[in-house]
Amino acid sequence: MADARYIELRGISKKFGAVVANDGVCLDVARGEILALLGENGSGKSTLVNMLSGIYAPDSGSIYIDGRETVFSSPADAIRAGIGMVHQHFKLVPVMTAQENVSVGEKAGLFVRFARVREKMYQIEKKYGLVINPEKKVYNMSVGEKQTLEILKVLYRGANVLILDEPTAVLTPQETAQLFQILGKMKEQGCAIIIITHKLNEVMEISDRVTVLRKGKSVGTVLTAGTTPRELTELMVGGPINLEIQRESVTRTAEPMLAVQGLTLADDEGVTVLDGMDFDLYGGEILGVAGIAGSGQKELCETIAGLIDPHRGSVRFLGEELRGLSPRAIIKKGISMSFIPEDRLGMGLVAGMDITDNILLKSYNHTKGFFVDRAEGRRDAEKIVSHYGIATPSVHHVVKKLSGGNIQKVLLGREIEQNPKLLITAYPVRGLDIGASTTIYDMLNAQKKRGVAILFIGEDLDVLMALSDRIMVIHAGAVMGIVDPSRVSKEDVGLMMLGSRGNPEASGNPEASENRAVRRGRP
Known part of the structure; x- marks a missing residue:
């Protein structure tokens, strides 16, 4: 690791009205170093990196690059200074190819430009170990490919400082490992990298140092090798907190509370998004759902909740058919169901x-x-x-x-x-800090002990493995298998997320698994 500070923030403060987002924050990162930035929600992480990337201007304090004080008046200034940011929600144009996305805004002849773009992309890929097809459309890319393209896009613009906001939020374990290999290569080549994440296991694996923010202030910077997840958590929240996720032992109902059979749905373009889904959900259990982004999670939740009418299949709650019923009709029937959608502000609030x-x-x-x-x-x-x-x-x-x-x-x-009997939760802890996430896990366990049937759509496999009684793995709208998390590894689940069929014995009920396989028409 280089000793010299390449990026340094001194006494950065920022207010929004009466709210103090950052209060005299100090942070530095060297070339060839990965710095993790931790903090609870509202601690000022996003505001801080938004100032470093030119989106906001600090009210007071200074930003230094390679020892020289620098003032950014726009993101373009930050990009010219070699600072690039990869946001949690990708900023890509779906109908464009990879080469079109990285070259958006360039002013050159079309054919000459793309020949040069491909050559420049190739050189970057070779240097950092990235792999991307320049002519592939974004809408045909996996989440991991989109992440790679976002990184390639900022490197194409000359970035040698990379800021990543929750970079592994929607990646499989295999995609996360590939991302970490890329970041390791970038570190070897002298890039300075700042990662915002809530996943402490990844902080311990990939970072060299950790800076912790609490209530807008920097409360400490420590060497990763000299700390523990518990110490980092205590720095974040200002006191001890229990990091263990408990899987409560509850006797589930004898019969399924929710029974889904042959659930099939195609989108407006005729593409199958739910492909003959079969599963049961019992009262007093948490059924986790694992799958890469876009595998049908959203459509599954909305179909059960009555927002979408499937083309085929059955959705029964305590024997009552829900298919074809609107949310209002479901309520009128006295069916107690709560749905926490993925789109908080678009659908939920x-x-x-x-x-x-x-x-x-x-x-x-x-x-x-x-x-x-x-x-x-x-x-x-x-x-x-x-x-x-x-x-x-x-x-x-x-x-x-x-x-x-x-x-x-x-x-x-x-x-x-x-007080629902059926609770459908789509990414309930997305964007939450450790303390808030722990509260939500406790809440789900409390509902489980009440006998509630919980369908838990998650993106953090460690959490799914720890919290769920069973995990249903889906790929391209089809069920790859329903497994007992105590009998499979995280890597096994990751492979199933990529399309590999699960081993029926891993469910803890081989006969039931085989019956499901027969209903789906598998040999």
């Missing part, structure tokens, strides 16, 4: 409304004749804010102005307070 009004959206009993009892709704909102630790000035605060983690807590709190 109304961004421009305050917390109280969003809570009232599901509080059907808070009415007086034709009028809504806002006082009762406010009390419910205050209870949820307190119970789930939502950081907000008041329950009258507009939801879209909350941090991502707090937005999720509002949605989770509202749905759980409905």
